[in-house]
Structure formats: C-alpha cells, structure tokens
Amino acid sequence: MLLFVAAMGKAQDQSGSSPGKVAIPAEGKKVYEQICQACHMADAKGSGSAGGIPALANNPRLADPKYPITMLQKGRGGMPWFTDLLTPAQMAAVVTYVRSHFNNYPDPVTEADVKKLATKPPVSEGCECTE
C-alpha cells in the first residue's frame, strides 16, 4: 500500500517537497529500522541525558500488546502518534517484531488487534492527508 503524507497548510516550516514516495516496508523488522530506531536506537535500549527515550528492549510494559498499540495510535509525551505514517498492518508487524525480538513475548499481534483498538486518529493542524 502506498502511503502519502502531504503536509500542506501546516504553519510549521517544511521542505515543500511533493507528497512522500518515501515508502515504508511491510516487514516488522524494516519498520523498526526505518521508523522506531530513530529514537529508540538500533538496540531498542533507548537513550538519554537531559531527558531520555525509553527502552523497548526488556520492557515489561510490552507484555500487554495493547500498550504499544495505543502508543503508536495516540503517542504520549515526546512520542508522536503514527497513524499518519503507518498502516494497521505495519503497526501490527512492528509491534510483533519489538515484542518478540527485543522481548520474550512471541505471540503475534494482528492487524485485527490493531484495528480493534483504533480510536479517532489525531489530526495534525492544517491538512495532513493520508491516502
């Protein structure tokens, strides 16, 4: 599925480039590497000095898959929501990967699990369109 994120009309500074063809892969490992790793780091151990970015590795909060799913859908603190970048299938894939690869929770999370918890996604100011 091709995902467009057009950030038109936002007051914030932006590149002005055309709607991204920056394709995000379907595979959970790849989603982690191309999205999550930016903040949670390659080893999922987080990092921090002034504040800190939480570790996803060996994190007992991930025992309940609802927790990471909700974080992806709503964001919290410094972490934004990812409803405008990731599909439910990609969310399921990456949650499955993080829970099984960096933790010992091997039970897979499905797209249906994600959709079940779907709430009205946050809408960035201006028109942030997802198609």
Add this chain to the structure above:
Amino acid sequence: MAEITSPSRRALLTMIGKVGGTAAMYQAMTALAHAADSRFTGPPALGGARQGASVLVLGAGLAGMVAAYELTKAGYKVQILEYQNRPGGRNYSVRGGDKVVEIDGTTQNCGFAPGNYLNPGPWRIPHHHRTLLHYCKQFGVELEPFIQLNHNSFVHNSNAFGGKPQRYKELAVDFKGHVAELLGKALNAGALDQKVTKEDKEKLLEAMREWGVLDKDMAYSSNLKASDQRGFARAPGGGVEGVPLPSTVNGLVDVLSSHIWTQLNFFDSNVMQTTMFQPKGGMDMIGKGFARQVGKMIRYNTKVTRIAQDETGVTANWTDTATGGTGEAKADWCVCTIPLPVLSQLDVQIGAPLKAAIKAVPYGGQVKMGLEFRRRFWEEDDHIYGGHSFTDQAIGLISYPNHNYFGDGPAVLLGAFANDAGAYQLTGMTPAQRIEAALTQGAVFHPAQYRKEFMNGVSFPWSRIPWIMGCTSRWTDQSRATHYQNLVAMDGRFVLAGEHASYYGGWMEGSLLSGLDAITRLHQKALAA
C-alpha cells in the same frame, strides 16, 4: 464654527488601545487594513517592577532571552540557566571545528572551511515576522535576502519524467498553460454558461489566453510565447544567429505526474512568501545578538534537575554538567522554556492540568544536513543561485547557499531537510550512512558533479539531539482544545514560554511572541501580588 478634525490613525489606535486593551487595538488595526500579518506592535511597555523582584529563566533560547531582556528593562533581577555551553537553543549554526553530539554519544566533527555553515534549525525568516525583525534591527543583526523562490531550480518526482528532474519554471508554466487551455475549452464548449455571464466568459477567455500563454487557437503549445516564460531551446542572441528557438512544452499527463502544484502551493503559503531573510554569517547571529544583551545573566552547562515553588517563590535545583557540582537558584517567579520532551521528564511542582498539557505535545523529528563541495557547480554549471530543488525522496530537498555567489573555494549547500518518514529513516542511520544517502539522493539533481566535488558533510538529526529530542512541537486540533490554554496559563509563580506555547510552532517568531506574552502576564501578576 470650530473645525472638527478627525484624529490621526495613530492617535485613534492609541485611544482604542487605552480603552480596550491590546486585543481591541489589534482588531481595530486589522480593520484599518494594517498589521494583519503580525501581532507585534512593539516591545511590551511593562513599567516598573516591584523593588527587588526577581525572575528565574530556564533556557537561553530566543524565548528565554527575550523574556530576560524585557524583564531586566522593567527592573527585574534575572538569572538564566542554560543546559548547553552556548546561547540560542535551536537558533544555531554548525561550523568547521564544531561537534554534533547525539543522544547515544555518537559524535560528528564538522569539517567545513572557514565562513561556511549549516543552519540546522531555523534558516529563513518571513518578512512579516516582525517581532524577530524588530530585535534583529535593535541588536544590530545584519540580514540578507534568503532566496526562496528560484524559477531555475529543479523539481524531482520519482514517478514523473522517468525520475529526471525538471526545471521549476518549465513545470510551473506548463501546468498553468494546460489548466488555462482546459478551462478555455470548457468555456468554449458552453460547459460554464450557467455559471458565468457572456461578458465574464469573454474576460475569462482573454485571461486564459494571456495568463496561460496560449496560442491564437487557445492551445498551450511549443512556441516563443510559452518559451518567454518557461525558457528557450536556444536563447535569444545577438547578430546573425540571434533568433531564439522555442522549447518543447511537456504534455499534461507528465506535468500532472510531477505534482508541481505542491510547490506552487508551498510558495503561496503565508510563511513561505518572498521576501525572506537570513542573518549574514549564520542563523546563530541572532542568538548571539540577544546574548550581547543578556549574556551576563546566563549560567551555562547547567542542567535543571528539579523545580519547586511555594507562595513566596520558585527554586530550581541544578547540576553543572562540566564540573558535576550542584546548586539551587531561587527567584520570585519562573519563566520556563525547557523543551517539552525534556520538561515532561523533570520533577516539577505544578498542577495537574499543566502537567497533562506538557505530556500532550510530541515533537516532530526533522533532519538537516550540510554538504561541503569543492566548487559552486550549481552556480557555475546549472545557473542556480540560491533557492531549493525539491524531491520526493527522504531528503526532501537540497537548498543552495544565499551568500558569496560566484565565490571560489568550498561552499556548503543544505543536503537534506527531511520530515516525517524521511526524517525517521535518516535519523536511524549512522552519520556516515546519512551522508551516503544524501549524496545518492541529491545526485539526481547534479549527477556529474555531486560525488566528484563532495568534500565532507554533517547531519543534524533532531530526534537524537540530547537537549531537545525533537525539532518542533506538534499540536492537533484536539490537543489545542484540551491543553493549549492550560499550557500557557500561569501555574502559581511558574509560566512556560517557547514556540510550543504559541500558534506559530517551529518559528522563532512564535518563541518571541510567547516569551513576550508570558512576561506580560507574569508582570501583571507580580504587581497584583
């Protein structure tokens, strides 16, 4: 009979301001077709502070420093605690010899030649950001034009023209021409006869012919008229071979696939319109200008660890990151500009509504990169002087330097301004991988020169910058409705300021307007206390 004179506009506005306050004055000014583009009507006239009253400012970015400057003018005793070893916050420039240290300790050493720089944060100033322009003038920060719209730069879309970049002017004129031709056809077919009068139909047809550079048959075609706007196959010359030859226009399908309307719209947006400015020598000249005024009040390398308040004042505990020493700073009031991703993890004695608001605003993570090249091939070979070449790849764009045109020796261009998915992708890489990606992606614009002339580069991944862990606040309609007023409201003796506490997120203007608003309310409360 006495002649009744109408009051001058200024006198009228002053009168309205006195009676109705700033909001009424602003409304009146707008009604008088004045100042609609800015809330700034001059620095606040705070008047005398109470004898000995003090304010602790946390953060020496623009919001903190403008607060400190104006509070000091009003008579407050001000101290600023700053986590970094320099003033300015996100108002910053990276130069040769500087280090960029990421959250995991990854360190880049910038190797730029003297005079070259990357502005990793703010980099362009709209002409209507009058608060910022006011302080630049006041503090002697020299500004120069920032080339925003360059008709000769490139637009690249992976799915258009076989991935070959096109000149902006060609796509923009072609888009306009095809739209005009289609509207002309619709008009001539009578498709709009129910919508427009016969007279207006004639005017519209004339408009489409002129605006769309259409030929006598109302077609957009390859001729000298279109070439006058989109450029020629052979430019006009002198003497025997002087006659120009027309360029070939692109077909509608190709033009549509380029999404060129994204850039047309971009340049139309209020904050992107020309004229734009940049400080001569680097964006951090602004932070340094403020620091010339308030630098003596700043304690650097000072990490705030805890903020407490009671009915008499505010106390901040800190650790000196250079010496490891600890201490506390006390004042009657506190203006806190610490970025929310950091502040949300601090122990702060505030009420639940403000706490919730601080946790409700995530930050976007952008990436900028500076690439240094041996020569200005974009000028010498491609005749591009400033402006941006856009791409739908992760880097978003490359942007050409706006100073030292025609210069010899190394020059730095902006090799990436990535947002959203592209920013996450680049941030997750090592510095070397980022540069490699920027070279691969940017080479679509200048394939023969990009790698050949490359010398060195530096990347600034905002999500991994330890003192902020993000670039700018991201609000939604929902979070504004639930949390914005709580975020900006004074909580006892404590008030927030910064771009996150404004509707001008991510712009220096927002930081300054927020800082001025916060201290205006603080001062009122201090006088009433």
